[in-house]
Amino acid sequence: MSIEALTEADDGPRSKRPAILAAAVECFGEVGFEGTKWSQVAERVGIGQPALYHYFESKTHCLLTIMRLGLRNSDDAFRAAVADSGSAHDAVCAAVRAAFDISPQEVQQNRILQSNIALLSGRRTSEREEAERQACRKLVARIERNWADLVQQGIERGELARHDPVLMARSLLGLVVSVWRWYRPDGSMELPAIADFICGCCVRMVDAHTPEQPSG
């Protein structure tokens, strides 16, 4: 259990927030968001409902926080991964590998994020939920821009084929996160092998050495 993945800079050592988030990730992962009762999360942490409400005003507020922290971790991991890479190809591979080099808890967190991503499209009436939703949307846009910038730079340096960078970014990201739909920790494939495979697909997608497919 990597509690750092659910911790924020302003969480003091006595904050129960990370533990509540970790319990919620377990519950949402086991029986889904709808299937989880808010009181079950409190029970799992061993706190009362008043303490729970001290940190989160609703189950949805907690879910949106889990989603935001998942997106924050993805953004951080991308930046760290591509920081030292030489060629655009290396950077694409490093970014893909970083996306899959995560703990089982983060896998669960990503699955929850992807399953509930539609939640980000509708305005929330609660102020705190809406603040988390807006923060999530900013991170989604930032992650998309990370990838688009990487593709754009690769094109400018003549290392990647000339494709619309935004569309390519969305496609690379779409392929990467699609794994969380079907991957199960007890399944037949392990994450490093999946990372290799997806990395190969992404490199071929952006490659300058493959002839353009005629359209129409």
Add this chain to the structure above:
Amino acid sequence: MSIEALTEADDGPRSKRPAILAAAVECFGEVGFEGTKWSQVAERVGIGQPALYHYFESKTHCLLTIMRLGLRNSDDAFRAAVADSGSAHDAVCAAVRAAFDISPQEVQQNRILQSNIALLSGRRTSEREEAERQACRKLVARIERNWADLVQQGIERGELARHDPVLMARSLLGLVVSVWRWYRPDGSMELPAIADFICGCCVRMVDAHTPEQPSG
């Protein structure tokens, strides 16, 4: 509005089922599944709640039916598209183009399907909902097998690179359906251009002429 996309073989000419489904697609598309009141669907069709309950026992039952019919249409479209294609490349392109050659209502239907796909992982207590969920899961597996068979045949004929066909099928599908996450009919890109782009990506992913990426 293509009512055929929401019609079943056993719907008689006086059945209100397709009209209810079409109204629900509109409502779920506009304000989301959670944001839609079941009574609003009845109002939009111009029927009473008893008539609504004659066809669907719950809003979730209706949602699962919309999802199943969306999956049925995708399966049918794939089979029709690849039936006459010569090479494996042509078949991949034809299948991708078919996935995007759909009406605005079917776009909405696909978006609803993708937004609520997590619903398929948990057993339903209602018998009719569970029957629809099982039918959806069968169709998801069949669509995955369609793509895996296509890749397998292409590999056997030496037209496609040797990749795990199931993993490749999931990746191609994952890329194709990822479009429904961000595509909006009033956005800057039109579906035929997106289809061209995704088709190019898919062809490069399966291509035998791109060197294998070293792993590790």
